[in-house]
Structure formats: structure tokens, C-alpha cells
Amino acid sequence: MFGFSRAQSIAFVVMVVLIAVSPFVLYPVFLMRVLCAALFACAFNLMLGYVGLLSFGHAAFFGMGSYVAAWTMKVWHVDASIAIIFGGLTGAVLGFFLGYLAIRRSGIYFAMITLALAQMVYFFCLEAPFTGGEDGIQQVPRGHLFWFIDLSNDMTMYWVTAAVFIGGFLLVHRIIHSPFGQVLKGIRENEPRATSLGYRTDDYKLIAFVLSCMIAGVAGGTKALVFGIATLTDVHYSTSGEVVLTTLLGGLGTVFGPAMGALVVTSMENYLAQFGAWVTVTQGVIFMVCVLAFRRGIIGELGAFLRISL
Amino acid sequence: MIMIFGIPGPLLFGQLLLGLINGAFYAMLSLGLAVIFGMLNIINFAHGSLFMMGAFAAWMLLNYVGIGYFPALILAPLLVGIFGIVLEKTIISRLYKLDHLYGLLLTFGLALVIEGLFRNGYGSSGLPYRIPDILQGAVNLGFMYMPIYRGWVVVAALVVCISTWAIIEKTSLGATLRAATENAPLVQAFGVNVPRLITLTYGGGVALAAFAGVLAAPIYSVNPNMGTNFINTVFAVVVIGGMGSIMGSILTGFGLGVVEGLTKVFYPQASATVVFVVMVIVLLVRPRGLFGKAA
Secondary structure (H helix, E strand, C coil): CCCCCHHHHHHHHHHHHHHHHHHHCCCHHHHHHHHHHHHHHHHHHHHHCCCCCCCCCCHHHHHHHHHHHHHHHHHHCCCHHHHHHHHHHHHHHHHHHHHHHHCCCCHHHHHHHHHHHHHHHHHHHHHCHHHCHHHCECCCCCCEECCCEECCCHHHHHHHHHHHHHHHHHHHHHHHCCHHHHHHHHHHHCHHHHHHCCCCHHHHHHHHHHHHHHHHHHHHHHHHHHHCCECHHHHCHHHHHHHHHHHHHHCCCCCCHHHHHHHHHHHHHHHHHHHCCHHHHHHHHHHHHHHHHCCCHHHHHHHHHHCCCC | CCEECCEEHHHHHHHHHHHHHHHHHHHHHHHHHHHHHHHHCCCCCCHHHHHHHHHHHHHHHHHHHCCCHHHHHHHHHHHHHHHHHHHHHHCHHHHCCCCHHHHHHHHHHHHHHHHHHHHHHHCCCCECCCCCHHHCCEEECCCCEEEHHHHHHHHHHHHHHHHHHHHHHHCHHHHHHHHHHHCHHHHHHCCCCHHHHHHHHHHHHHHHHHHHHHHHCCCCCECCCHHHHHHHHHHHHHHHHCCCCHHHHHHHHHHHHHHHHHHHHHCHHHCCCHHHHHHHHHHHHCCCCCCCCCC
16 A cells, blocks of 8 residues: 555554554653654655755745644634645645746756745745744644644644644655656656656656645644744744755655654754754754765665665 | 935945945855856855854954954965865865765755854854954045945955956966866866865865955954855855856846845835845746856
8 A cells, every 4th residue: 555565564554653652651742843843854855855856945835834824723713624734735835936936947056046935935924924023923722623623632632743744644655656756756867868758847846846845834834733833943944954954864765764864853952952052063963974974864774774665 | 415216315325335245245155156166066055154254263363363354364264265175175075976965965064063163152142343443434435425344345355256257267277277177087187186176176265255254254243143144145146147157156246235235225125035036037037047057
């Protein structure tokens, strides 16, 4: 199912069991942060790992999804499911327009363009009245899911977040293993050849980008619900850098890498939070070590060691 | 008072000057990025941090050693340039055989480390750096008062940019450099030490960023975030100009600074985003950039 190999099915079952057991051992709010970061990284991995395009502006879609979900919850008092859907739609629409511009160039130019466009979104959020500027949108109620499940309880919220993550994870996996996903990988390996085979590569890249941004928006919207806050940090370029780090550390182009990366990076931030800028230094060092010596990432190395693709 | 388009003259010229100053920094930084990219094929994400290190080097020279502004203008780029050469030799040179994206990711990590270390050491509130006495004050140009230091920044930046252009386009060293950019193995076959040329290019690009940092120190306060604030805009400038030509980088840098300054007069709300809006238009009309070569 979903194109899982045998090893991947086992790994998936292990992951689901861990997600089910961990809230009884660890702090649920921390785990929800991991899950949101993991979903965001899965979305990012779809672009970098499978299309080979490095988007350095994914925070724009995550952050705008977060803002719109928070705003609809707080002002329109919609259902939680609607807020998350709005988050995803925001990511998709914004992704369509920014992606349309960015896919005109590839390689490092693509990275610079997405970075610059995301910076524009950041400045927009800084000025626009609905985002609350420096304060952000605070005290967002968690409300209800499907009008009857009260989400104010952390455990209930946790199961919903877990369901959103697993849904998004399976969606990404389904995309990658569909015929569409095969074409994407073909484009990554050799774009002129894909063109010569009659594929309109720009359309494929744009659709992949929109899908990736939509999932990033869902991750942002869920995050806004969990923490009841949407701030400028979510659209800041450091968030874009963080998702790159998460995916790189977990393993580029691997199925389980982003989730593993999210667990490690979020834990690290949690423990280092008291040491101020050392978080940044540590992130930078991990970046450099990953690029210099550890390009396959944790899951990639594990897979290579066990000779399976995870 | 002179009015131009319903705007008081001094205000208009004042903002134009501010725009030119920002443009001078865009030009110097995007020039360094273009030179490094041409030779090393990497986008130096740490450029902003090295710019910041230039400013800090000037501040440290003054406060720890007592060396003033003008010697620092030479010494700080030299020190930071040597730091860049060490970086290139030890770390960056390991990546040349890999995809370009790894260079970007590595230098991004480098930027995080440098900025984090400076933030730990000096906080993020910013340190003052006094304008040297000889450049204090302002002159009356007839249509506006110009602070001398700001005029000096524009002139110094222009001189440095034009010299860089001249070195690359008009000297034999520059000719070797351009040849190596086009076809490194062939140039190496002629007996040129290409790896050393690459190292020196990186050092030179970095020194240029550090020089800009020293110039910026008295205008903006010296703080660990000063590079990041600039570099995101500089990336947009690079996309707009395309990295194909040295003169193109200089013109685009100054031009966009002026556009930003004018926007501040006529529609202040958009001044932070105008460079990005220009980038969007350029991407729609001429995706390879104003001075870029066809892909």
C-alpha cells in the first residue's frame, strides 16, 4: 500500500507505534512541536529530495498558513478542521504565485529567488494589519474539531496533530510513488532528457511546488492551533534555514529522514534554548558537518548500513 | 525652498543620498558575490557575516589596539581576507566536486556559526563606532546639506568598485582570472596555479565585503545582525543583475539603492519591498537578469 517496500512498511509501523506510545512518556506539547516540524520537513523534502530544487523560502508558506489558520480561528471562530484547511489553501495559493516566478530559474538561482520572495512575504507580514506586526496573533483558541471534539485538552490535540502528520506523511509518500512522482525524479536526474521525452517539466515542477507549499501551510496551521500563536518567527528566513537543516540531517530524499531530523533538531533546540545564541552556533556546526561528512543524513546512513532504502 | 514633484528638494536629495549609500553597499557585496561565484561556482552565503566581521574588526582594532579608522580600512579587510583564505583552504575547497547547492548550504552553516559566536560575545544591541574627526560635519552643496562621511562612503565605494572592475577587465591578472572562469583545466595546462588563483579570488571577494563592513561601521551600529539584514536584499540584487558581468553588478547595486531611496520619498510603505518587486518584474520579463548571460 502507498508504494511502501517491506522494510519501509516495518519502519512505518515502528513510527506509528512510537507516535502512539510517546505521549505517555514524553511531554505532549513538545511532541506536537516535533510532529509539526516533521510534517513541514516532509513537505520540504518533496521539493529538494525528489525534484532537486532547494527552496530557501519555505517559511513563507509555513508562516502564512500559520497566520491564516490563527486568524480564521480567532476572528471567524471556524472549526479547527476548516482553519487547517485554510492554512493549507493559503500555502498552495501563495506557492502557486511564488513558484510560478521561481521555477523560471534553477539551481542556486532558484534558492536565491525563493529566499528573496520569502523575504518579501516577511516584510508584508511585518506591515500588514491582520498579522499584528511584532506581536503576532496571540491567544488563538484551539476550539473544536468537527464541532464536537474539544481540543483544549493536550492529549486530544496530540491525537489530532498525529493524525494530520500521518495523513500528510502518507500523502507525500503517495505523491512520490505515483507516476507523477516518477517523472519528478526523472526531472531531478536529467531535466533535458525529461523534456525530450515530452514532459512539460515546468508544469511538473510547479505542481510539485504547490503541493509542497500546501503541506507546509497545513503544518503551519496545525502549529498555530497547538500553540495558540502565529508570529513573525514563522515567516522569518531562519525558519526556512531550520527546515533545510532538519531535512539534511535526517536524510535528503529519504522517506523517514525528515521525521527523524525534526525529532533531533527540535530536541536540540529544546535543550539548548537556555544558552541563547549557542543554538545558532550548534545549528551552523551541524550544517557544516552534514555537508562535509554526512551528506546522506541519519536515515540515509542507516539505510546504507542496512542496505535498504528507508 | 525648491520643490520637486511636490516634494521639498532637501528631502528628495537626502533620500537619494541615503539610497546611493545603500546602493554602494549592495554594489560592493554583490560584486564580491559575483566574483566568487564566477571562480568558485558557489554562492557565498557567509558574505553577510564576513561583511559584519569587517565592521567588528574595525571596532576591535580601535577598542583593543587603538588603531583608528583609516588604518582599519586597510587592516580589517586584510585580516578578514586572510580568514577567508583559511576557510577556503580548509573547508570550502572540499566541495568543488559536488553539486553547487552544497556550497550554499555549507556557507549558510558558516554564517550561522559566525553570527552566533559574535552574538554570544557582543550581544545583539550594537556597538557604536565614531566617525573619524576629519570626516565629521556637513557641507552645504547649495541644494542640500551633505554629511561629509556619507559623501565619503559613496566616493570610496565607487573607487573600490571601479578598481575591482579595472583589475578584472584590464590587467593581465584579470585576464588569467577570466580565462580560468571560462575553462579552468585549460588555464592550468598553461602552467597557471589555478587552485591558488581560486583561493586568492575568495580572499579578495571576502576582503571586499570586509571593506564594505568598515565603511558601514560608523553609519549603522556595529552589530552581529548587520550582515543578514543586508544580504537577503543583496541576493535579490544579484538575481536582478545576473552574475555575468562585473560592471553589471556595480550598476545594478547603485541603481537599486537609488530606486529604494526614491521609494522612501514617494511611497515609504513599499521601501522595504521595492527591490523584491523589481526582482519579480525582472523575472517575468527577463529571467536571466539584466546583465546575465543566457543559461
